[in-house]
Amino acid sequence: MDLKSGYPWWAVKNGLMHAFPPLQADHRCDVAVIGGGITGALIADELAEHGDDVAVFEQRDVGWGSSAASTALLQYEIDTHMVDLAKRHGEDNAVLAYRACAEAIPMLQAKAADVRDVDFARAESLYYASRRRDVRALREEFALRRRHGFDVAWLEADAVHEQFGFDAPAAILSRLAARVDPYRMAYRLFARLHKRGAAVFDRTTIDTIQTRSRDVLLTTADGHAVRAGHVVVAAGYASQKWLRKRVAADRSSYALITDPIDKDALGPLVGTMVWETARPYLYMRSTGDGRLLVGGEDDNVDVPARRDARVEKKARKLLEKAAALFPHLPLRPAFSWAGTFAETRDGLPFFGPHPQHGPRVHFAMAYGGNGITYSMIGAGLVRALIERRKHPLAELFSFGRGEG
Incomplete structure (x- = not known):
């Protein structure tokens, strides 16, 4: 296939x-x-x-x-909240999984430095509430991570706007993330x-x-x-x-990448990946040559011909969502694609x-x-x-x- x-x-x-x-x-x-x-x-x-x-x-x-x-967002943050993992497998196991992912990022950094020239760079991760009703769960997630020593900061709506230039009810800013050319x-x-x-x-x-x-x-x-x-x-x-x-269930995810954007215009996006609480979620991160990679719009289509037919429409939706968050950015799409992946229930x-x-x-x-x-x-x-x-x-x- x-x-x-x-x-x-x-x-x-x-x-x-x-x-x-x-x-x-x-x-x-x-x-x-x-x-x-x-x-x-x-x-x-x-x-x-x-x-x-x-x-x-x-x-x-x-x-x-x-x-x-792959869009290669290297995070310790799992798609399943630590709070929800704790309900499934116990708090100790949830923390164990998150800490292992956190420890893996510097290991990947060392591996990338060893092989060289793979566009690896450390970054921060901004996880924002898509809707006001998501804030309560996001705050619970923040509290659990903070209690177990993860380097996170809570941002209210005004701080999100001031630091990142878009509107969201609240967000968790994590200090540990990275990018790579996989x-x-x-x-x-x-x-x-x-x-x-x-x-x-x-x-x-x-x-x-x-x-x-x-x-x-x-x-x-x-x-x-x-x-x-x-x-x-x-x-x-x-x-x-x-x-x-x-x-596991097969899923397809869609992505686009823009032409290079001046780093002054990208601002905080140069060193911060952005994703949201909605599922499926929109996510963005930059590359070493100043392009913006935008992904999301996941669905359960795993038939290549059907997936092929959806790429252009999905890319337009992703571009519209990115432009709504950052209307000042000159987002000129260069390439778009989709990939099929698998997803476990937990x-x-x-x-x-x-x-x-x-x-x-x-x-x-x-x-x-x-x-x-x-x-x-x-x-x-x-x-x-x-x-x-x-x-x-x-x-x-x-x-x-x-x-x-």
Whole structure:
């Protein structure tokens, strides 16, 4: 299935950065990673850095799936409020999930600095009430985060207008967020892995997974066999094809990016991403070259032809909403696109083995709006599971957690 529509900015900006070879013979490795997006890249990098012989298999070109369509807002803030997570899983678990996401952002910063040139920059995050009736829930969320030590500030309507130039009943300003070019970062991680001797294969489709007593046997569409001690399935929402029962709902999200805007005109948007309490929510963030990326208008369409047909209309709506908030900005759309993603009921990811496949097959389902942040967490979590070590998030992010 085609995972995206239109012209995703990262693919347009970067082009096909490097072509890796397809698998043309049988292969053996310690860990086989199925999926050549940013999730697979972060996990493969973590495993290889700690001594595993890793091989990556991507059915398209590397990075050409959902990673190319990602808008890459790096936040500790989960789409599900901490207050609501606490009701589902208990306050301790809710705080554990939020803190793990907060710790993942500086980890991603260090990784980006290591591979270099991926448009990473730290930012703040302004989460504003779309309607007056949202203020009460937003204030409860602020109080819980503040009580647990998160660096947040409460802004009343006048402060939102004074600092950011638009009208909203109230907002939470979080100090910890960031941006990145996810397509470029995935490519640069894979290129580094390849240079260091790891195997990276694109245009290689895995057809079957067979768990055995001492290893896992993978078979490709071309009939080649891959024998691995462990397998990590990091194929985005397509990972669900390996499970008899679906664990998440497919969603499509839409986005546009503008021509470059003078940074003086962008003002606080240069260093602050903006999103709202409405669901689906409007969100905005800038790029290193001064463009404004606007996203949202999510729906449950996952049929490529239907999604394709909606891109232009959805982009117009996004542009109208952004212009209503910031009428002074010269918003000239350059490219628009859509991507299909998966979403769990509680907004948390799934990492680890599934009973259907046994302990040697690990799923890395970094689903929801925090996909890249979750992937950074999941890299360490999956490594711990493979090494048979305990991890504080193993239970909460497992298939056995129950979603309330």
